[in-house]
Amino acid sequence: MNTRTIARRAALAGATVTAAVVLTACGGDHSSGGNHGMPAATGAAPSAGASAATVDDADVMFAQMMIPHHQQAVEMADLATTRAGDSEVKRLAGQIKAAQGPEIATMSGWLAEWGRPAPSPGAEMPHMDHGMPGMMSEADMSKLAAASGREFDRQFLTMMIAHHEGAVTMAQTELSEGADPRAKDLAQQIITSQQAEIATMRKILDRL
Incomplete structure (x- = not known):
């Protein structure tokens, strides 16, 4: 009786202690989760991070470099009005002027919104030393301006194909490195439209 009773009491006592520990542990887990707030903080962080990363340096560079790039394309398109023969x-x-003129205005608006400087004609931005792919030199532009008729058409198409390919390269960089959804949407639009125009220009060039 004594040995069995002692054993049963010990077992009951152990079960009671175990239950208390389990209850305490459960309560501690719940309290700890509430006190630390990790799930809530983790859930809130992406939102705050996404807001902070809405615009990054790649977005700014994309706009600051694409504006003068587009401006040169518009200048070339203006020359075609009086010099092209085809x-x-x-x-x-x-078509190029109608598309890129509004895009220049859009990107200039973004830079103002972001509090970043828009490039002015002839001025260089701090990152311009990276170069803008597809940009024509002053000598190239002078040569184009001096041409007319079929000679102009061939020069224009050859130069604009290279110019568009440079814009596509810049837009692809924005897609891979940028953060602003609007800038990335425009980059994709530039890629789609200018690749189609490159294909058209190559066909025209083949028949000239």
Whole structure:
């Protein structure tokens, strides 16, 4: 009786202690989760991070470099108005100007919104030493301005293909490194439209 009773009491006491420990541990886990707030903090962090990363340096560089790049394309398209001999070249030049003019205004607006400087004609931004792919030199532009008719058409198409390819390269960089959804959307739009125009220009060039 004594040995069995003692054993049963010991077992009951152990079960009671175990239950208390389990209850305490459960309560501690719940309290700890509430006190530390890790799930809530983890859930809130991406939102705060996404807001902070809405614009990054790649977005700013994309706009600051694409604006003068587009401006040169518009300048080339303006030359085609009076110098091009082929009607399809004139039509394409008008299409390029109609698309890139508003995009310049859009990107200039973003830079103002972001509190970053917009490039002015002839001025260089701090990162311009990276170079802008596809940009024509002053000598290239002078040569184009001096041409007319079929000679102009071939020069224009050859130069604009290279110019568009440079813009596509810059837009692809924005897609891979940028953060602002609007800038990335524009980058994709530039890639799609300018690749289509490159294909059209190559066809025209083949028949000239």
